[in-house]
Amino acid sequence: MTPTPVRRRRLRIGVLAAATVAALTAGLFTAVGAQAAQGCEIDYKVTGQWSGGFNANVEVTNLGDPIDGWALEWAWPDGQRVTKLWSAKDESKADAAKVEGLGHNAKLATGGSTSFGFTGSWTGANTAPAEFRLNGRLCDGTVGEPSEWADAEEQVAAMQPGWNIGNTLDALGGETNWGNPMITEELLQIVRAEGYNSIRLPVTWDEFTGPAPDYTIAPERMERVAQVVDWALANDLQVMLNLHHDSWMWLDELPNDHDNVMAKFESMWAQIAERFKDYPAGLSFESNNEPQFVGKEGDAGEPYNEELNRAFYDVVRASGGNNADRLLVLPTLNTNAEQPRLDPLKTMIEGLDDDMVAATIHYYGFWPFTVNIAGFTTYNEQVQQDLAGYFQRAHDTLVANGIPVIVGEWAVFNYSHWAPERIEQGEMLKFFEDLQFQARENELTTMLWDAGQFLNRETLEWRDPYVAEHLRTEVTSRSGTTSFDRIYLEKAGTIGDESLTLNRNGLEFDGLWHEDKKLKEGADYTVSGDTLTFTAAALTRLAGDRAYGVNAIVEARFSAGTPWRIYIKTNDRPVLSDATGTTTAAFDIPTEFKGDNxxxxxxxxxxxxxxxxxxxxxxxxxGHSFIYDYEAGTIILNTAFLETLKEGEPATLTFHWWGGETITYTVTRTGTIVTGTAS
Structure with missing residues (x-):
């Protein structure tokens, strides 16, 4: 019988607790190490009760190793709620109560105690909670290692947040063939220290697999994967291991070469399952990446996706050892969360009647925004609604019915450390902030896709620490923003007041800072409702000698989250020059950017x-049709654009600039020759 949603929600207390432990143990806060002995006792007393309400006091005693940062969680048996709390922080949600220590009582020595009180509401009955968990461990008076996860919901929540080692073991032609160095244990230690609790390990196996009928995976490949898994587990990172680019290299031919594809798929998973069957529960398996099938679009692909998922499930479960109840992760078709893709997977997972199965989807945002096409240059309402609806559907269809969901990949398609301005940074950060908020609201676990664009694997440093700070803090907190993160000042123009809209995201606005000096409200800026206005005097001072580009960076600080940067920039109208080139190579338009973007x-x-x-x-x-090189002083038309130009028909290009300018430029193709003329 399939577990009911009620039972799933009751177990969700452990999910939330595990997620809290993960955050507390991994760089977001200082806390008990993963292998520390844990134990606790709880003294819960109702100190007063009246019709519809009651007061209670809770004493927490730490029996294990000292801890710095704690979270206590319990489920309400009769639908009670905390309405007012003192001496602790209330992070409760629905029928799962969650209370965190404050600065003065966050540390608990061995044998140390603290207490907090609250007022609660009740109807019908006020039965005391049956169990409590402190930092994820059941408070039953015993001391030991942190307990394993009760079900898939707990384990998936403990994975939050996760990180992909992209373009590495999944790269065709070898681990370093797509520009990243070999994975090292030091890399995984950095990832763990940054607060990540799991890695997704994409692996493409085909190039290391022998011919039919055995499809033997090369031992050196299997052992290299095992080495990385060993390092991750030893450093307290869960691992989700999969078949990656195999999905489009040969798995997609399932409709046309059914028996051979299935034989290969089942053989590969049988070998992987056998190699790792004695590994601990921290290793999970994902059926395959972004399943797709040749000639079978939409609903026509669903039977093939289900067949692969069922074969994967049956092979792994039958392999013995810890695979009998290891977490198995099944993708929707194309890892898409449109309703027609969610429903079949929900039906299948419910039919398995297995508490250790999760679903996975991917999300890179509303496509025109995430690749910067069709004029979607900002994180506007349509882009936001696409995100909110996508995650809400995953929650309502799967999570609300006891099936945990892993967003196995997320980022934006067009972001690159080589050309970060393909998507304006502030607009991208708004998307990142809202995505992590929506994930929390919908109880989804997220795994950032990083192919080297975020963490430099050569130096083991974040390429942009400001972006990294957003990624880190917004796992647990909202951040405030403004309507735009730039104020452009014309170099020769008169400086006047400039206004932006505050997006508080439920936070309090604390003011503006420049180089750790707080700006003065009234003299430097004013706030009227959600309108933030910089005074002309402040902008004149901040702009200084008004050299082209960034003159000053002002931080808008809020009551939580990462401070929001506002760039004060000086610009003039850019100047483009005539040029000649061919369709066989990128076409460079000489450009004086003059501080604009x-x-x-x-x-x-x-x-x-x-x-x-x-x-x-x-x-x-x-990035596909055009790009820029600010240092070289060129706008570049790529061959993908040039090859589509009509013979002899001039095309008018209109370049739109963040500073507000629009500039036209004409290109004409004659045979393979392209000429460009400035307006």
Missing amino acids: LATMEAKYADGTNAGPASWTPYQEF
Whole structure:
């Protein structure tokens, strides 16, 4: 019989506790180490009760090793709620109560105690909670290692947040062939220290697999994967191991070569399952990555996805050892969370009647925004609603019915450390902030896709510490933002007051800082409702000699989260020059940027039709059709754009700039020759 949603929600207390422990033990806060002895006792007393309400006092005693930062959780048996709390922080949600220590009582020595009180509400009955968990461990008076997870919900929550080692063991041609160095234990230690509690280990196996009928995986490949898994587990990182690019290299031929594909798939998983069957529960398996099938779009692909997931499940479960109840992760078709993709997987998982099965989806945002096409340059309402709806569907269809969900990959497609401005940084950070908030609200575990664009694996340092800080703090907290993160000042223009809109995200606005000096409200800025206005005097001072580019960085600070940077920039109208090139190489437009930043490019012919490979929109994709090189002083038209130009028909390019300018430029193709003319 499939466990009911009520039972799943009751067990969710452990999920939340595990997630709290994960955060507390991994760099977000200082806390008890993963292998520390844990134990606790709880003295729960109702000190007064009346119709619909009651007072209670809770004493927490730590029996294990000293801890620095604690969270106590319990489930309400009769639907009670905490309405007012003192001497602790209330992080309760629905029928799962969650209370965290404050600064003065966050540390508990061995044998140390602290207490807090609260007022609660009740109807019908006021039965005391049956059990309490402190930092994830059951408070039953015993001392020992942290307990294992009760079910998939607990284990998946303990994975939050997660990180992908992308473009490495999944790379075709060898581990370093896609630009990343070999995985080292030091890398995993850095990831753990940054607060990540799990890694997704994408592995492409095909190039290391022998022919039919045995499809033997090369021992050196298996042992290299095992080495990385060993390092991760030894450093208290859960690992989700999968078949990765195999999904499009040969698995997608399932409809056309059914028996051979299934034989290979089952053989590979049988070998992987056998190699790792005695590994601890911290290792989980994911069926395959982004399943897709040749010629079977939409609903037509569902039977094949289910067949692979069932075969994976049956092979692993039958392999013995710890695989009998290891966490298994099943993807939706294309790892998509549209309703027609969620429903079949829900039905399948419910039919398995197995508490150690989870679902996985991927999310890179509303596609036009995440690749910067069709004019979606900002994190606007349509982009936000796409995110909110995507995660809400996953919650309502799966999580609410006791099936945990892992967002196995998330980021934005077009972000690159080589050209970060493909997506404006502030708009991208708004997306990152809201995604992690929506994930918390919908109880989803997220795994950042990092192919080297965030963490530099050569230096083991974050490429952009400011972005890294957002990623780190917003796992547990909201951050405030403003309507835009830049104020452009024309170099020769008169400086006046400039206004932005505060997006408080439920926080209190604490003011503005420049170089750790607080700006003065009234003299430097004013706040009216949600309108933040910089005074002309403050902007004049901050702009200094008004050199092109960033003159000053002002921080808007809020009551929680990462401070929001506002860049004070000086700019003038950019200047583009004539150029000549060919369709066989990128076309460089000499450009004096003059402190401004390119937002997007529009391309049309004289008859009003669109020019470029994205014929359905005049706004071409940033990075695919065009890009920039600020240091070299060029805007670059890529061959993907040039090859689509109509012979002899001039195309008018309109470059849109964040400083507010629009500049036109004409390109004409004659054979393989391209000429560009500035307007």
